[in-house]
Amino acid sequence: MSKRNPDYQFVTETAEQIMTKLTAAYEEIVGVSVRPASPVKLFLSWLASGIVEIYQYINYAANQNVPSRAEGENLDALAELFFEKKRPDATKASVTMEFTISEAQATTIIIPAGTRITNSDNEPYFETVEDATIEIGDTTTTVRAICQTAGTIGNGFTAGQLTECVDIFPFYDSCTNTDTSDGGSDVPDDDEFFSLLMASENAWSCAGSRGAYQYFAKSVSKEVEDVVVNSPDPGEVAIYALMSDGTIASSEVKALILAACNADDVRPLTDSVSVEDPDTVSYNIQMTYYMSKESSMSAAEIQANVAQAVDEYVLWQSSRLGRDINPSRLIQMVVEAGAKRCVVNYPVFTQLKDGSEAGAPAPEVAVLGTKTITNGGYEDE
Secondary structure (H helix, E strand, O other): OOOOOOOOOOOOHHHHHOOOOOOHHHHHHHOOOOOOOOOOHHHHHHHHHHHHHHEEEEHHHHHHOOOOOOHHHHHHHHHHHHHOOOOOEOOOOEEEEEEEEEEOOOEEEOOOOOOOEEOOOOOOOEEEOOOOOOOOOOOOEEEEEEEEOOHHHHHOOOOOOOOEEOOOOEEEEEEEEOOOOOOOOOOOOHHHHHHHHHHHHHOOOOOOOOOHHHHHHHHOOOOEEEEEEEOOOEEEEEEEEEOOOOOOHHHOOOOOOHHHHHOOOOOOOOOOOEOOOOOEEEEEEEEEEEEOOOOOOOOHHHHHHHHHHHHHHHHHHHHOOOOOOOHHHHHHHHOOOOOOEEEEEEEEOEOOOOOOOOOOOEEEEEEEEEEEEEEEOOOOO
């Protein structure tokens, strides 16, 4: 079942309770006591197990009629109750490509839409979305390209990695991506889809509510983790977004968010919408942890667990706009990882701006600077 919520128990009778009722009914009807080793006892036990199984099916079927518990196609069917009526499809990553010809020509060079580009591993393939032209006397042009495969597989190719042109055109010399590919996302799982359904209820408003802008911003990709909507001045709407890996939304994703939130059927006529970067607050990690010989884990296991805990803390710290820099959380996670205790010199507690109030400054997000983790060895009382 989904991790969203535990199942409701619409039918709560246990096997023991059912067995007690069956035994009492049999004895009343037949007038004979049921002995522990009698064939009748075995038959009633088998009958009780069948009833328990039926109850399990009843509970499952009933839970599939509750959006917060439903799964798969059942959740898809219940989506009709919400503004967002369909589970979003996987989206394709996009990137800006620059094409160069060997020398300037006396005629315009056309790069047809659908021209394919890839990396040195030949996976995945991108294709241009429209015809591009290199004008007379020029040698370069840029054009948008999308990944042929939907999903996150097309994300993260940094500038200079997509350099293999599959469909060569006249006078072709070279190509490269000028920014990092982004915007691809997989089909939302049940938990992610339910969260989107809940957020979509705000979209019924046509008044430009904060929740509506947040919903439309998150709907562009399930990789968008956190969105803050602010109004620095009357009539102005500023949108800030963080990704699920704790990074600030790239130019590709910001363009998608702007297109979604600036659409005529979404944006009130008087709103001027922009997608901005939050302010960053740098912090360092400098800590020493100590181990106990009474631990059931080896020193190597504790060291690996602590390193993982610190990485998880870094992600947690940067996964929400306006989340205060909190060393207490770091200590908690390191101790839960197996350390006896933890001394944190840095970071120190720092309150960050969340930018949630109208007219407030931009929200802030914590960004890791340096990281120094010292193993203080065993420390036993």
